[in-house]
Amino acid sequence: MSRGARAIVICPDIRGAKHDLDAASRLEEACGLALAIGIVVAEAFVLPVRDVKPNTLFGSGQVQTIADKCELELAELVVVDGALSPIQQRNLEDKLKRKVIDRTGLILEIFGERAATAEGRLQVELAHLDYQQSRLVRSWTHLERQRGGFGFLGGPGETQIEADRRMIRQRMARLRKELEQVRRTRALHRERRNRAPWPVIALVGYTNAGKSTLFNRLTDADVMAEDLLFATLDPTMRAIRLPGVEKAILSDTVGFISDLPTQLVAAFRATLEEVTAADVIVHVRDIASPATAAQKSQVLEVLAELGVTGGEDEESPIPIIEAWNKWDLLDPERADDLADIAAAADDIVPISAIDGTGMDNLIAALDRLLTASSRIYHITLPVGEGQKLAWLHAHGQVMSEKDAGEGDNGPLREFEVRLSPKEFGRFAQL
Incomplete structure (x- = not known):
């Protein structure tokens, strides 16, 4: 899907379906999603759907209306703000003679373009593969073609689409392992921050x-x-x-x-x-x-x-x-x-x-x-503990300070200081 492609954006308003947003708000959000991936919205409209058609989602008259809009607006892409089954997506593309993408595919495109971290990229690729494996039928017109041979590349009679699905499953398994390692690393970072504190x-x-x-x-x-x-x-x-x-x-x-x-x-x-x-x-x-x-x-x-x-x-x-x-x-x-x-x-x-x-x-x-959780702590320190004394004044609210006699390491000072539990924990680590 190229940036700058002209698109018709359709929000199916399916009778009886429940959504957090009304149809107008969902259509506006769908247009926002399209714009976020660089698509030019040529026209956008809500299309009431009384009965969902298993093959195309929309009725035949509505499909013709969409086709006419595409011709009029010179649109090369149709965005449907809803979930399309692989069959619905393929049939709509056949009838409209244009690429059709649903809400899931659109959001996946955005995530794929924007993810910057290693984990983000891994998650997006995993999601893409999960989405694609049920839609491989759209990529292959030679489903009857069979692969012979032996070994890893496909047993006798394995079709091309079965081989591709197997490769996707293997790739997804590798991605899940990599993601688990990334998650463990992030959990360690989070634990370290909690100790900071x-x-x-x-x-x-x-x-x-x-x-x-x-x-x-x-x-x-x-x-x-x-x-x-x-x-x-x-x-x-x-x-x-x-x-x-x-x-x-x-x-x-x-x-x-x-x-x-x-x-x-x-x-x-x-x-x-x-x-x-x-x-x-x-x-x-x-x-x-x-x-x-x-x-x-x-x-x-x-x-x-x-x-x-x-x-x-x-x-x-x-x-x-x-x-x-x-x-x-x-x-x-x-x-x-x-x-x-x-x-x-x-x-x-x-x-x-x-x-x-x-x-x-x-x-x-x-x-x-x-x-709000700060409390008063009574802390006694040797006068020679300059670093800790300075830290208390810099990070806590010192309520009072007085001499506390002599200790093993010289004169002592007693502080009444307001600190949060996290700040007190950090002070204890000095």
Whole structure:
């Protein structure tokens, strides 16, 4: 599929099917997915489907309508925002005389282009192979051709498609082994960070909610942040400093999306494992989107599946701040109504990551949550322990300090200092 290809984007509105988003929002999201991979959307429309046709999904009259649209718009590609079976995809291509791609194939294309880390690339290749093995019939017109011979290259009577499927299964098995090694390595890195021990702040949210823009705003980084779905696929981490926390790790994660293709669920969840180890979660919401409530439900559903929360109505074991992003795009009346709601809640912060609105309030909220578990420690140190004395003054809130007599190593000083448990753990390692 070449970048710049002209496409017709269709959202099938199947009677009785349940979705988190309405048909119009799903169509807009499908167009966003197409744009994210460089496709030119020539036309987009919702197509009601009363009864799903096993061979083509759409009825014959609807297929002809699609064909006419393709001719009129000079489209070389048809994007169907739904899951097509291999037979449906092949039959639609035969009738339309154009390449047809479904939602799964489209998202796989985006993931394949954007994945940057070793694990991301392995996950995407594995997902691609899983998707392709059921569609090999589309690649081979000589299914009756048989392979003779012996050994590994195919036993007597093995057809070409059987050989190809066997090769895909072998490649998938190798990829799973490589992925397991990558996961073990990442788990070791996460364990090392937990011993550090700096608090972790994870940014989560629906795709294109503005997480990477906020990440860049808070860290002065240059992570890819564009008005595209899935601009970020691989976890990115940077250190930031808060008023009461010398160092915290900020993690940017892949955006959530409704109806995620089954082939990508494992890749998606693995990418989000970092969230389960976070001390605070910042749920970045595109508050200007008409679908913001449905997007929130989708995010909370995924967090619940990860074990981070118990569901939309249950309290999370990890504190969550809602950052209502894109505040600058709201009309004044809507902004006033939402400001009243935010003012009555202590876990909602209106922001605009693009122009910096609300950043001070967000930083203050993060600081409050990360220092909420701080407690007073009474620590006695020899005066000669200059490094530890300096560390306490630099990283803790020293409430009082007084002489504590003589010790084996000379004069002692007693400190009353406020530290978080993680900071105290770090002090104990000095």
